[in-house]
Amino acid sequence: MITLHDIAYVRSGTADAATAVGFAVDVVGMELLGHEDGVWYLRADQRHHCLAFEEGEAGVLASGFSLADAEALADAENQLTAAGVTVVRGTPKQARSRRVEDFLAFDDPFGNRIELVTGQVQLARPPHFGRPAGITEFGHLCLDAPDVREAYRFWSTLFNIKVSDWIGELACLMRFDPVHHKLAVFRGSEPGLCHINFQVDSLDDVMRNWRFLQERGVEIEMGPGRHPQSTAIFVYFKGPEGLTYEYSYGVRRIEEPDWVPRVFDPSEPDAIDMWRGPTQRPSTQAQLHRALGA
Ligand SMILES: CC(C)c1ccc(C(=O)O)c(O)c1O
Numbered sequence: 001m002i003t004l005h006d007i008a009y010v011r012s013g014t015a016d017a018a019t020a021v022g023f024a025v026d027v028v029g030m031e032l033l034g035h036e037d038g039v040w041y042l043r044a045d046q047r048h049h050c051l052a053f054e055e056g057e058a059g060v061l062a063s064g065f066s067l068a069d070a071e072a073l074a075d076a077e078n079q080l081t082a083a084g085v086t087v088v089r090g091t092p093k094q095a096r097s098r099r100v101e102d103f104l105a106f107d108d109p110f111g112n113r114i115e116l117v118t119g120q121v122q123l124a125r126p127p128h129f130g131r132p133a134g135i136t137e138f139g140h141l142c143l144d145a146p147d148v149r150e151a152y153r154f155w156s157t158l159f160n161i162k163v164s165d166w167i168g169e170l171a172c173l174m175r176f177d178p179v180h181h182k183l184a185v186f187r188g189s190e191p192g193l194c195h196i197n198f199q200v201d202s203l204d205d206v207m208r209n210w211r212f213l214q215e216r217g218v219e220i221e222m223g224p225g226r227h228p229q230s231t232a233i234f235v236y237f238k239g240p241e242g243l244t245y246e247y248s249y250g251v252r253r254i255e256e257p258d259w260v261p262r263v264f265d266p267s268e269p270d271a272i273d274m275w276r277g278p279t280q281r282p283s284t285q286a287q288l289h290r291a292l293g294a
C-alpha cells in the first residue's frame, strides 16, 4: 500500500497567465511567489506553492501528493508498476519546476494525471496574501471521473485511502489522515479538476469572501452553504478558464477508528448543502393534521 502524506499541489495550464494569476492573487487572495520558465507559483500556506499555472493550453495538468521520502517513492513505483499502472519518473528539471526533490507520474483509470512527490519545498515565512481572504491552507482537491466507485476502488486498493462519505454515485469523499477529506471525486463525463479548496479561518471569512466575490462580479457556483458531510460552510466560485475554487470553514476531522461512511442521497435537495433542507412541514404531516382537524 502506498502511503500518501499530504496533498502537494495542483498544476494547471493557462493560455492567459496574466488573468489566471491576477485572479488567484487579487480575488482568491493567494501569494504570487514568482515565476520561472513559464510557470507561475501561487502560495496559500507553508508549501512553496499549492497551485502552479504553466503557460500553454488551459486545463488541469496534474495533481500532486507528497510521500515521506525516496524509499517510499521507489516503493510506490514498484507497487504501481506491479498493478499494471504505467509510471513515468520525473527528470531533475521537471522536479525543479515543481520545487520537489523527486517525483513520479501516472494516470488514474480515467486519465487524471497524478504526481507523487518527495521533498516539496516549504517556506518558513507566512504567505504575503494578495488580499485578506483568511486562507489558512490548501484544503483539498476534487477530481472528475465518470465512475466514482471505480475511482474509489483505485485509490483505496493502492493507497492508504479510506472513504469518509458517499454522495450516492455522484461523489466520494476520501481521507488519508484525520481530515474528513483531502481528495474527492465527483462524477463527470471527462477527467478533470472539479475544484480546488482553500480552508479559511472563520465563518466570517466565508461570508466576507462571498460579499467580496459578489462585489467583484465573480460567478458564484454554489453557496454559501453547509456540507452535511464535513459540516464545513462553503462557497464555490468560478475563476478564469473554468477553474473552480472553494473556500470552506469548519471541515470536521474523523478520529474514530470505526468510522462508517455514510451514503447521502444526491436526489435530496440537502445532499450537498444542508441549508437547502425542508423549511416547510412535510406535506404528509400537514395533510394528516388537516384530516384530523388540527
Ligand atoms: C460536492 C462536492 C464533491 C463536495 C461535497 C462535500 C464536501 C464537504 O463535505 O466538505 C466538499 O468539500 C465538496 O466539494
Ligand SMILES: [Fe+2]
Pocket: 140, 142, 184, 195, 197, 246
Ligand atoms: Fe470541496
